[in-house]
Amino acid sequence: MSISLAVSAIIFGLIALREWLPAWLKIWHIMGAGALFLLASGQIAPVDAWAAVDWDVILYLFAVFSIGTALFQNGLSHRLARRLALFNSRRGSFAAFMVAAGAVAALLTNDAAAIIGTPVAFVLARHTRSDPKIYLIGLCVAVTIGSMATPIGNPQNLLIAASGGVPYPVFTFFQWLFVPTALSLAAAIWWLGRGQSIPAATLPLDGTTEEGSLAMDAKNERIWPSYVSLILLVVLVLGDSLLNSIDPDHAIPLGVAGFVACLPVYLFDHKRVRIARDLDWATLAFFVAMFVVTGALIQSQTLQQLLGEMQNHLDEPLVTAAISFLASQAFSNVPVVDMYLKLLEETSVPNLMMLAAASTLAGNVFIISAASNVIVVQQAERFGATPFTFREFTRAVLPVGLVSLGLTVGWVLLFAAFV
Numbered sequence: 001m002s003i004s005l006a007v008s009a010i011i012f013g014l015i016a017l018r019e020w021l022p023a024w025l026k027i028w029h030i031m032g033a034g035a036l037f038l039l040a041s042g043q044i045a046p047v048d049a050w051a052a053v054d055w056d057v058i059l060y061l062f063a064v065f066s067i068g069t070a071l072f073q074n075g076l077s078h079r080l081a082r083r084l085a086l087f088n089s090r091r092g093s094f095a096a097f098m099v100a101a102g103a104v105a106a107l108l109t110n111d112a113a114a115i116i117g118t119p120v121a122f123v124l125a126r127h128t129r130s131d132p133k134i135y136l137i138g139l140c141v142a143v144t145i146g147s148m149a150t151p152i153g154n155p156q157n158l159l160i161a162a163s164g165g166v167p168y169p170v171f172t173f174f175q176w177l178f179v180p181t182a183l184s185l186a187a188a189i190w191w192l193g194r195g196q197s198i199p200a201a202t203l204p205l206d207g208t209t210e211e212g213s214l215a216m217d218a219k220n221e222r223i224w225p226s227y228v229s230l231i232l233l234v235v236l237v238l239g240d241s242l243l244n245s246i247d248p249d250h251a252i253p254l255g256v257a258g259f260v261a262c263l264p265v266y267l268f269d270h271k272r273v274r275i276a277r278d279l280d281w282a283t284l285a286f287f288v289a290m291f292v293v294t295g296a297l298i299q300s301q302t303l304q305q306l307l308g309e310m311q312n313h314l315d316e317p318l319v320t321a322a323i324s325f326l327a328s329q330a331f332s333n334v335p336v337v338d339m340y341l342k343l344l345e346e347t348s349v350p351n352l353m354m355l356a357a358a359s360t361l362a363g364n365v366f367i368i369s370a371a372s373n374v375i376v377v378q379q380a381e382r383f384g385a386t387p388f389t390f391r392e393f394t395r396a397v398l399p400v401g402l403v404s405l406g407l408t409v410g411w412v413l414l415f416a417a418f419v
Contacts, residue, residue, distance in 0.1 A: 004043050004300040007034050008293060012330055015368050016390045026381070027367075027374050028286035035289035044296035052295020053288055054338060056162075056255035057155050061111060061284060063258030067233060068112035069275050070226035070265045077116050081123035090128045095189045097124055098138050102146025102185050107234060110147035110154045110363075110372040114139065115280060118379035133388045134192060136380060137396050140373045141188045144363040145404060147372075148356065149173060149181040152237045155371070156337035158254055160356050165347030170238060176353040180411040184361070184404035191400055225268040233261035283375050287334070290371075294335035298342070315346050317354040317416065321409050324355050328362030328369050336362075350416035357408045364401030367393050 011034045015027055038044050044052070071077070080100060087093040097120065105113035121135035147153030151161035151169035161169040236257035243252060266272045313319045320340070327336045337359050344351075363370025367377060367390055380387035388396075 002297075002300045002302040003041065004038060004293075004296040005302045007038055007043075008297060008330060010034070011293065012368060016366070026282065027377065028282045028289070031286050031289040031293065035292040038293060038296045044292065044299055048299060049292045049295060052298075053291040054159070056253050057158065057334070058284060058287060059255030060158065060258040061109075061155065061287060062279075063233070063255075063262040064109050064112045065115065065280050065284070066262040066265055066275060067226060067229045068108070068115035069279055070229065070269055070271070072116055072119065073271050073275055073278070074223045074226050074269075076226075077119040078123065080116070081120040081127075084120070084124055085127040090130055091193045093124055093128050094130075094135070094138060094193050097121070097135065098142040098185065098189050098192075101139050101142035102181075105143040105146035105372075106150045106153045106181075108230065109152060110143040110370070111283070111375055113143040113146070114372045114375040115379060117143065118376055119383065122380075122383065122385070132380075132385065133392065134396075136376055136387055137393060138188075138192050140370075140376050140393070141192065141364055141397055141400055142185065143372050144360060144370055145181055145184045145188060148184075148360040148408075149178050152234075154360055155334045156359050157356050159334070159337050159341060160352050162254065163341050163347065163352070165352050166349060172349060173353070173356070176349070176412060176415060177357055177408070180357065180404070180408035183407050183411075184400075187403050187407070188364075188400045191403075192396065225264040228264045229261050232264070233258060236261055280375060280378065282378055283371065286374060287371060290332060290335055291338075294331055294339060297331070298339055311343065314340070314344055315348065315351050317351050317412060318409070320351050320354045321358040321405070324359040325362045325405060328359050329366055330368075332368060333359040333362050333370055350412060354409070354412050357412060358405065361401060361405050361408060364397045364404065365394060366390070 011030055014021065014030045035049070039046060039049055084093055084096045084100065087096055097117075101113055101117045101120075104116060108116075117139045118136070121139050122132055124130075125132035125135045144154075147157065151157050151166070151173050153173075157173065160166060161173075166172050236252065237254065239252070239257075265275060269275065310319065310323070314323070324333070324336055324340060327340075331339075337355060340355060340359075360370075363373060367373045373393070377387045
């Protein structure tokens with residue numbers, strides 16, 4: 001076993017056992033320590049580590065986090081919570097919450113939906129007198145599934161859309177993946193809505209009332225910059241998707257599009273200093289470190305050796321589904337897709353759609369499988385709550401992950417056969 005693979009395994013193990021580790025030790029600390037060790041031990045040179053990081057994705061995530069934080073600071077989360085709380089039943093409120101979270105993820109990426117949705121989960125849990133854990137887990141599942149349907153739903157879809165192998169990405173993703181997204185979300189709502197997967201424990205709810213720290217100022221004077229940024233982001237990303245399918249050489253880099261979109265927030269919002277301060281820098285650091293760890297792994301040739309003859313079948317949808325789903329459990333879906341695209345010699349739409357779907361749905365197995373899960377955990381901890389444990393999360397979502405994967409793989413293969 002190479003040192004890079006051993007470090008990756010240790011990172012996974014520590015994150016899995018984090019509930020027994022000191023409370024101050026966060027997920028990004030573990031990933032960051034792994035990256036620093038690989039650098040210090042010479043497993044990857046600083047120049048190679050820099051090249052391994054997809055800075056376009058990091059810049060785009062910075063922009064999305066900025067817009068998501070601005071929307072949160074200006075009351076969007078609390079407004080959504082109050083709308084969703086109008087449902088009289090627990091199941092109705094929970095179902096509406098998951099549908100809303102999935103829709104936000106499809107339009108604004110799963111990571112932004114996780115930022116906006118975490119406080120909503122706490123407010124709704126208090127309103128319905130439910131365990132917040134079920135809402136937090138429901139949020140993770142909904143943003144993962146919802147993000148599958150669009151090229152801007154998550155970072156791995158962005159990478160696939162930017163690869164040039166997907167014509168008219170918005171239309172193509174919707175055509176291939178909307179149906180399994182809707183079916184998977186319905187199945188997840190039914191399963192999690194039963195509430196049988198999570199013990200009836202109670203998380204601290206201090207600060208989640210309207211008078212507490214999660215309360216938003218409904219009379220904020222400058223709400224419009226965050227909404228302008230949101231509209232700009234959607235327009236620029238959709239425009240980039242269109243340009244990329246017409247002429248990839250003149251497409252707008254997604255990081256640049258995102259940076260331009262978030263400018264109204266930092267130029268005109270009175271809370272810009274607070275927004276910058278409260279930005280989820282920890283998750284950005286997690287992403288940078290994760291790219292370094294996977295970069296060292298690719299450089300070690302360990303993955304190529306493990307794949308062996310399987311490398312000759314990477315363009316087959318079923319092989320793609322199996323490898324991307326399983327590999328995402330150890331390395332998270334974004335770097336897995338990045339690595340997979342680099343190993344592919346030829347691309348086809350069915351295979352790329354399978355890669356997008358399977359790698360995305362892999363997030364519904366372990367916390368580490370998707371960065372949006374990590375964001376929900378870290379956001380909950382920032383609000384002073386102890387979120388779900390590694391075991392609680394997997395026990396609740398694994399049936400959803402397997403059923404949604406089966407539905408999606410079947411649909412993609414069926415669609416490829418008839419279209």
